[in-house]
Amino acid sequence: xxxxxxxxxxxxxxxxxxxxxxxxxxxxxxxxxxxxxxxxxxxxxxxxxxxxxxxxxxxxxxxxxxxxxxxxxxxxxxxxxxxxxxxxxxxxxxxxxxxxxxxxxxxxxxxxxxxxxxxxxxxxxxxxxxxxxxxxxxxxxxxxxxxxxxxxxxxxxxxxxxxxxxxxxxxxxxxxxxxxxxxxxxxxxxxxxxxxxxxxxxxxxxxxxxxxxxxxxxxxxxxxxxxxxxxxxxxxxxxxxxxxxxxxxxxxxxxxxxxxxxxxxxxxxxxxxxxxxxxxxxxxxxxxxxxxxxxxxxxxxxxxxxxxxxxxxxxxxxxxxxxxxxxxxxxxx
Amino acid sequence: xxxxxxxxxxxxxxxxxxxxxxxxxxxxxxxxxxxxxxxxxxxxxxxxxxxxxxxxxxxxxxxxxxxxxxxxxxxxxxxxxxxxxxxxxxxxxxxxxxxxxxxxxxxxxxxxxxxxxxxxxxxxxxxxxxxxxxxxxxxxxxxxxxxxxxxxxxxxxxxxxxxxxxxxxxxxxxxxxxxxxxxxxxxxxxxxxxxxxxxxxxxxxxxxxxxxxxxxxxxxxxxxxxxxxxxxxxxxxxxxxxxxxxxxxxxxxxxxxxxxxxxxxxxxxxxxxxxxxxxxxxxxxxxxxxxxxxxxxxxxxxxxxxxxxxxxxxxxxxxxxxxxxxxxxxxxx
DNA sequence: TCCTGACAAGAAAACGTTTTCTCATTTCGA
DNA sequence: TCGAAATGAGAAAACGTTTTCTTGTCAGGA
Numbered sequence: 001x002x003x004x005x006x007x008x009x010x011x012x013x014x015x016x017x018x019x020x021x022x023x024x025x026x027x028x029x030x031x032x033x034x035x036x037x038x039x040x041x042x043x044x045x046x047x048x049x050x051x052x053x054x055x056x057x058x059x060x061x062x063x064x065x066x067x068x069x070x071x072x073x074x075x076x077x078x079x080x081x082x083x084x085x086x087x088x089x090x091x092x093x094x095x096x097x098x099x100x101x102x103x104x105x106x107x108x109x110x111x112x113x114x115x116x117x118x119x120x121x122x123x124x125x126x127x128x129x130x131x132x133x134x135x136x137x138x139x140x141x142x143x144x145x146x147x148x149x150x151x152x153x154x155x156x157x158x159x160x161x162x163x164x165x166x167x168x169x170x171x172x173x174x175x176x177x178x179x180x181x182x183x184x185x186x187x188x189x190x191x192x193x194x195x196x197x198x199x200x201x202x203x204x205x206x207x208x209x210x211x212x213x214x215x216x217x218x219x220x221x222x223x224x225x226x227x228x229x230x231x232x233x234x235x236x237x238x239x240x241x242x243x244x245x246x247x248x249x250x251x252x253x254x255x256x257x258x259x260x261x262x263x264x265x266x267x268x269x270x271x272x273x274x275x276x277x278x279x280x281x282x283x284x285x286x287x288x289x290x291x292x293x294x295x296x297x298x299x300x301x302x303x304x305x306x307x308x309x310x311x312x313x314x315x316x317x318x319x320x321x322x323x324x325x326x327x328x329x330x331x332x333x
Numbered sequence: 334x335x336x337x338x339x340x341x342x343x344x345x346x347x348x349x350x351x352x353x354x355x356x357x358x359x360x361x362x363x364x365x366x367x368x369x370x371x372x373x374x375x376x377x378x379x380x381x382x383x384x385x386x387x388x389x390x391x392x393x394x395x396x397x398x399x400x401x402x403x404x405x406x407x408x409x410x411x412x413x414x415x416x417x418x419x420x421x422x423x424x425x426x427x428x429x430x431x432x433x434x435x436x437x438x439x440x441x442x443x444x445x446x447x448x449x450x451x452x453x454x455x456x457x458x459x460x461x462x463x464x465x466x467x468x469x470x471x472x473x474x475x476x477x478x479x480x481x482x483x484x485x486x487x488x489x490x491x492x493x494x495x496x497x498x499x500x501x502x503x504x505x506x507x508x509x510x511x512x513x514x515x516x517x518x519x520x521x522x523x524x525x526x527x528x529x530x531x532x533x534x535x536x537x538x539x540x541x542x543x544x545x546x547x548x549x550x551x552x553x554x555x556x557x558x559x560x561x562x563x564x565x566x567x568x569x570x571x572x573x574x575x576x577x578x579x580x581x582x583x584x585x586x587x588x589x590x591x592x593x594x595x596x597x598x599x600x601x602x603x604x605x606x607x608x609x610x611x612x613x614x615x616x617x618x619x620x621x622x623x624x625x626x627x628x629x630x631x632x633x634x635x636x637x638x639x640x641x642x643x644x645x646x647x648x649x650x651x652x653x654x655x656x657x658x659x660x661x662x663x664x665x666x
Numbered sequence: 667t668c669c670t671g672a673c674a675a676g677a678a679a680a681c682g683t684t685t686t687c688t689c690a691t692t693t694c695g696a
Numbered sequence: 697t698c699g700a701a702a703t704g705a706g707a708a709a710a711c712g713t714t715t716t717c718t719t720g721t722c723a724g725g726a
Contacts, residue, residue: 336682338682339683339684350682351684351685354684382683384681384682385681385683386682386684388681388682388683389682389683389684389685390683390685
């Protein structure tokens with residue numbers, strides 16, 4: 001059985017390879033010839049070779065999605081939105097997990113260049129964010145979630161400072177005073193949220209007590225254990241992302257500390273489970289699908305208009321108040 | 334600035350393109366020439382064009398991962414394991430979400446053929462599983478999670494019937510009798526778990542009461558609401574995957590039914606949050622990383638030995654008993 | 667009627683690599 | 697010392713498409 005390529009199809013349909021190509025890509029072709037081509041394609045089970053197509057046409061129809069860890073529910077949700085939009089436009093998505101590791105980031109970016117991708121959606125580590133901000137690539141890059149100020153790349157981010165401040169204000173309004181903040185060390189997001197937290201604390205006459213935590217591992221649980229051992233136990237804890245929030249909740253459980261009777265808890269990312277633990281956990285909800293969709297839209301815009309000035313879309317989080325922050329000394333339900 | 338390709342590098346290094354190719358792919362090349370090539374690569378910022386490389390060498394270095402929904406934590410975890418192994422072997426991963434939609438499945442499989450992928454890891458819908466079982470492809474396929482019995486493809490699955498039975502036995506042992514099972518309609522997994530559930534129920538002299546639920550939407554919550562309205566409210570509910578378990582927990586919360594005081598709850602997938610709601614939820618834990626790693630290993634084995642008989646790896650789940658199943662009428666903590 | 671422009675189809679070039687083929691040089695054994 | 701085998705490098709073919717270039721036909725205007 002001869003290899004089935006465009007030439008075989010062409011021979012079978014009695015036309016030239018060029019005509020097959022045109023027929024398959026919807027260019028004007030005589031109706032009868034088109035029918036013959038389609039018949040031949042069906043008969044042979046022909047599948048165009050995307051590598052050859054890409055080589056010649058010089059477009060990959062592929063985008064890269066580079067995130068820290070797909071298991072972080074924030075990235076899971078974003079990636080799903082990205083994949084949906086890509087699918088609708090006939091694009092493939094290559095998924096890359098960096099584990100906040102700059103070397104993996106660099107190697108994946110290099111890979112994207114070799115793939116000649118149409119574009120990349122990228123959540124850089126804090127460590128590499130400044131370098132990324134000034135790095136030029138052969139493809140458009142849209143930064144998500146994390147981004148140093150940059151005039152080179154588009155970005156869609158959250159108003160992190162404001163979101164953190166909103167959470168502090170909520171806690172303050174409920175009567176909490178000793179509010180400890182836990183922030184991710186690996187992302188600019190963590191830094192910005194910490195900034196918002198500290199500013200809001202000071203504005204309200206409170207003393208900030210922020211800690212940066214490493215990504216992964218048991219850092220969060222260890223830190224919470226330490227906090228609980230201090231003489232002046234915090235009245236409330238603020239966790240700056242969904243993974244940390246989970247870690248804090250777990251650590252409190254281990255320590256036998258009850259939410260909200262013994263301590264208040266609030267965090268980021270409205271994951272489904274936050275509704276379920278205890279009387280629910282107060283969270284700032286990020287518009288995850290919107291972030292993904294916006295990022296894809298920016299990628300397309302950029303492709304259409306490479307010279308335009310970089311844009312930055314800043315989205316707002318929504319505060320969802322639940323039972324974990326009733327105020328210190330609230331009567332038990 | 335001339336386009337930087339292998340020819341430019343070759344000219345700059347004073348060697349032939351073939352030598353550059355050999356030097357870059359680690360084939361034996363004179364040390365000094367190799368050094369010159371590397372220097373030229375550095376100077377030009379040369380990036381090999383993967384499309385051209387794939388076209389000529391006839392291997393894509395890419396695998397496809399086709400799952401129902403990356404937001405399902407089971408698939409999230411599997412995909413992460415898959416990506417890790419792929420990365421370690423220098424392979425790219427294309428991620429595909431089918432939403433249990435056979436048309437999307439078919440189109441993604443066609444896409445994989447066009448990509449000439451090295452292999453595909455695939456969790457087919459129940460509806461397509463029988464067709465998949467007899468479908469031949471140009472690439473090896475490893476089925477995960479779901480699989481009709483097939484002699485064509487390798488598969489790594491859970492011992493679903495046994496896992497469901499184990500859960501029933503646990504509930505029975507704790508004194509529950511009216512145990513309702515909720516199963517996913519879209520997957521063979523759901524069917525197998527239901528089988529295990531019903532067999533175990535009968536064996537123990539109980540009356541099975543199984544319901545198949547559609548994927549997505551609010552089917553789960555609606556169903557639970559209906560169940561609670563029946564005259565003989567179930568003593569315990571068994572949910573056959575993590576998403577359903579979440580739906581059940583949410584529905585119970587909405588209805589003001591307390592776990593475990595008013596009802597027992599157990600399910601599949603040891604997601605982090607299951608430890609946190611109430612006194613923890615009893616679950617069957619699937620070895621998710623192992624599933625991903627095994628699937629990749631089978632893909633490699635198959636590549637090395639295409640003619641070998643198809644294998645089927647059946648993994649066991651682990652029962653993790655928590656506070657949600659103390660037995661009916663247990664004293665409250 | 668003839669010329670021009672529009673259009674569709676075929677022929678051939680091009681995309682950027684890897685691989686095969688060929689040749690020259692070196693190495694080893696007899 | 698000579699011939700054979702082994703080695704490494706260059707030339708050229710090949711991978712399977714799309715695109716450009718060319719040619720031919722047909723329609724419409726002068």
